[in-house]
Amino acid sequence: MTDFDTLSLWVAVPVGLLLVLGSTLTLLGTVGLVQLKSFYDRLHAPTLGTSWGTAGVLLASILLFSALDGRAVLHELVIGIFLLITTPVTLMLLGRAALHRDRAEKVRGIPPARARGDAGSDG
Amino acid sequence: MMALALTFAFGCFAVALLLNLIHLLRAPTLPDRILAVDTMVVNTIALIVLYGVKTASGLNFEAAMLLAMTGFVSTVAFCKFLLRGSIIE
Numbered sequence: 314m315t316d317f318d319t320l321s322l323w324v325a326v327p328v329g330l331l332l333v334l335g336s337t338l339t340l341l342g343t344v345g346l347v348q349l350k351s352f353y354d355r356l357h358a359p360t361l362g363t364s365w366g367t368a369g370v371l372l373a374s375i376l377l378f379s380a381l382d383g384r385a386v387l388h389e390l391v392i393g394i395f396l397l398i399t400t401p402v403t404l405m406l407l408g409r410a411a412l413h414r415d416r417a418e419k420v421r422g423i424p425p426a427r428a429r430g431d432a433g434s435d436g
Numbered sequence: 437m438m439a440l441a442l443t444f445a446f447g448c449f450a451v452a453l454l455l456n457l458i459h460l461l462r463a464p465t466l467p468d469r470i471l472a473v474d475t476m477v478v479n480t481i482a483l484i485v486l487y488g489v490k491t492a493s494g495l496n497f498e499a500a501m502l503l504a505m506t507g508f509v510s511t512v513a514f515c516k517f518l519l520r521g522s523i524i525e
Contacts, residue, residue: 336448
């Protein structure tokens with residue numbers, strides 16, 4: 314454990330609050346993942362963890378290292394930007410894959426493919 | 437106070453990862469399992485960054501970055517497999 318007591322209160326309080334916010338949102342997103350009923354509902358729950366859950370921890374890290382080193386330490390932003398770009402891509406693909414499978418298995422309550430050969434454009 | 441916040445955050449991530457694991461084992465369909473694995477990867481990235489905050493070292497950054505990249509590629513490969521039945525066409 315580092316000597317966090319030497320940090321000024323102006324840094325320690327925001328860092329602690331961001332850590333608590335980020336971890337709480339991640340936990341809530343995972344609870345949603347376990348609790349929600351259908352897959353298409355569950356697809357939305359973990360985005361809580363990927364957006365503000367990770368962002369809170371990353372911002373806390375940026376703030377802490379900037380305060381410890383006395384200069385702007387911004388390389389954690391790369392992870393944040395990368396996650397922001399990739400998460401929608403993965404979730405869109407996952408949704409399409411699930412829809413494709415559900416249509417193939419003729420599960421009830423799934424909207425039908427559009428008339429003009431939309432089923433073929435799933436991939 | 438920082439130590440308290442760090443302990444709370446570690447506890448939250450531990451419970452979140454456990455819930456993910458339970459969902460991974462009990463999920464009804466294959467896309468559900470992929471979603472659970474993807475969420476676990478993202479939570480682990482945040483956990484690695486959190487460990488970097490705790491030890492106040494910047495060495496963990498590369499590990500988190502690598503995990504983000506490989507996690508994305510593996511999830512896309514899984515989705516491609518579900519859609520087409522093959523990964524490289």
